[in-house]
Amino acid sequence: MFRQPYNWREIDRLRRDMDRLFETSARRPLGRAARFPAVNVWADEKEGVIVSAELPGVSPEILDISVTADTLTINGTRSPEDLPEEAQYHRRERYCADFSRSVQLPYTVDTNQVEASVENGVLTITLPRAEAEKPRQIEVKTSG
Amino acid sequence: MTDELQTQKQEAEIMEGVERTRASRVYLPQVDIYSASDDIVILADMPGVAEKDIDITLEKDVLTINGYVSTADGPEGYELVHGEYGIGDYQRSFTLPDEVDRDNIEASLSNGVLRVTLPKAPEAQTRKITVKAV
Numbered sequence: 001m002f003r004q005p006y007n008w009r010e011i012d013r014l015r016r017d018m019d020r021l022f023e024t025s026a027r028r029p030l031g032r033a034a035r036f037p038a039v040n041v042w043a044d045e046k047e048g049v050i051v052s053a054e055l056p057g058v059s060p061e062i063l064d065i066s067v068t069a070d071t072l073t074i075n076g077t078r079s080p081e082d083l084p085e086e087a088q089y090h091r092r093e094r095y096c097a098d099f100s101r102s103v104q105l106p107y108t109v110d111t112n113q114v115e116a117s118v119e120n121g122v123l124t125i126t127l128p129r130a131e132a133e134k135p136r137q138i139e140v141k142t143s144g
Numbered sequence: 145m146t147d148e149l150q151t152q153k154q155e156a157e158i159m160e161g162v163e164r165t166r167a168s169r170v171y172l173p174q175v176d177i178y179s180a181s182d183d184i185v186i187l188a189d190m191p192g193v194a195e196k197d198i199d200i201t202l203e204k205d206v207l208t209i210n211g212y213v214s215t216a217d218g219p220e221g222y223e224l225v226h227g228e229y230g231i232g233d234y235q236r237s238f239t240l241p242d243e244v245d246r247d248n249i250e251a252s253l254s255n256g257v258l259r260v261t262l263p264k265a266p267e268a269q270t271r272k273i274t275v276k277a278v
Binding site for chain 2: 085
């Protein structure tokens with residue numbers, strides 16, 4: 001009889017990938033809330049990266065933004081409004097809870113030059129590209 | 145995974161035969177509505193809208209909130225690498241219940257959240273009724 005050798009390495013890799021998948025998604029609730037806030041990522045290979053997120057009603061003091069060379073993390077809470085006594089919700093569509101988003105950056109950035117600002121409920125984070133990483137024009141010398 | 149991306153921002157429905165004069169997309173702002181003893185409050189998420197760009201109109205029984213956004217394009221020269229939300233104007237309409245005192249509706253905008261306070265007409269305010277023991 002001919003038997004296929006049992007490939008432990010493939011199974012193990014699959015198990016590790018599944019663990020990683022569930023590990024990151026377990027921290028966030030499923031459904032729409034998993035994507036609050038929505039982010040847009042803009043990039044320019046010379047300048048760097050700009051990340052924008054719509055965070056209406058979140059005051060800047062509550063935001064916790066941290067950045068490593070290639071990942072941006074935005075943590076914070078949008079607390080629900082304090083309702084007066086005897087008040088009742090007719091409709092509740094806005095996400096009001098803790099949120100945490102990690103964005104993988106397309107380029108390595110200079111963490112010392114990162115700036116963030118909020119205007120009208122939109123958070124904009126500018127992440128300039130690390131100087132050493134910027135593309136350099138290479139001149140072709142001809143001879144003869 | 146793509147079905148998650150557009151569920152955040154819902155596009156407003158276009159009325160038959162009516163077009164907007166502005167070229168941008170129109171979204172439905174997400175709202176929380178609650179009713180307290182003497183007023184009804186609407187909180188609408190309108191990120192990117194400045195106070196001067198809000199239009200609230202009341203026609204018969206229908207309250208319409210409009211928010212206009214000025215920066216529909218991204219930063220100059222940059223390429224969109226990952227887009228989860230579109231940028232555009234906001235519009236949503238609500239039919240008001242009879243009990244709203246239409247002359248005293250107030251609105252304010254803070255951090256991209258529009259707050260519309262609709263006071264209930266005095267006759268409609270909840271009154272506590274005490275039960276006397278006989």
